[in-house]
Amino acid sequence: MREWVFVTSSRPKFAEAERILGRRLIQHELDLPEVQALDLETVIASKAQLAYKALGGAPVIVEDTGLFIDCWRGLPGALVRWFEETVGPGGICAMLEGFANRRARAQTIVAAYDGSLEMFSGEVQGQIALAPRGDQGFGWDTIFIPDGEIRTFGEMTSEEKDLLSMRKKAFLDFASAEGRNA
């Protein structure tokens, strides 16, 4: 099977990918600039090509996950990292206090680049909790309640989250495309 390098500086994301795929990947950390955009496709296509060049043409996979809040017309989207690093998950809840509609969409795109680009998307609909809950997961897991659940991702075990997660579908689609190409 092809040796893909998963370029990410996030250990939890890397662990989640290995768990979903059921096999080992190579992790590589690169400090790559990301392009400003609300949509994941723009950010990830540029990042995949930069990572491929930086690694001298090794086949790379990169991943990006965004949080698209309906009443904010898609904000923060692919920019959610900056919300995490400043106001944090609790701050996102506080910024939503004046809004009745808390619907949101979580989306992951996995991009595979080996000279040509393929993108795989997974989405989960849900809503933003009134306040952070739980101590599992990472990022904004503590404030995202997927549809059909009353718990946030932060209140679920890894295995429970994987059953529902946007990352699962994206990585499984990647794996099945890889199977077809093999």
Added chain:
Amino acid sequence: MREWVFVTSSRPKFAEAERILGRRLIQHELDLPEVQALDLETVIASKAQLAYKALGGAPVIVEDTGLFIDCWRGLPGALVRWFEETVGPGGICAMLEGFANRRARAQTIVAAYDGSLEMFSGEVQGQIALAPRGDQGFGWDTIFIPDGEIRTFGEMTSEEKDLLSMRKKAFLDFASAEGRNA
């Protein structure tokens, strides 16, 4: 005097720069990718170099202005454009409803690049209005109240705003450095 190309797709920013400098500039629109960062320095340094390359080595100036809200720990900063394009100025006010402290800093950086980079910064302290007011200016002028004023930039004439604006100081510093280098 050196022929600088001001790379911007914003006509109001271009007009403001010519008004402040008291002379004509060359405007050029380029659709350049911007790097994701909260601070202006990172975004503008990369943009200046891309613009210089794209124009085949012509001396370029680029400008970026950010809005740094205290209680949001600097968010949206250099990412304010994405707030404008989604929730708009009124949405920023609504997102602040749950926060008592509305202090904010507006900062402009003008970068001049002709093979080497010089950056000029201007800052104005102020606060975010409860709701948008006024119909002058552009961007988030309608929600920013500079210290010492009760009006937003959106309630001032161009001339009144120029006396206070973060863009004025940055462009005047650029002009005086250019005078020294001439």
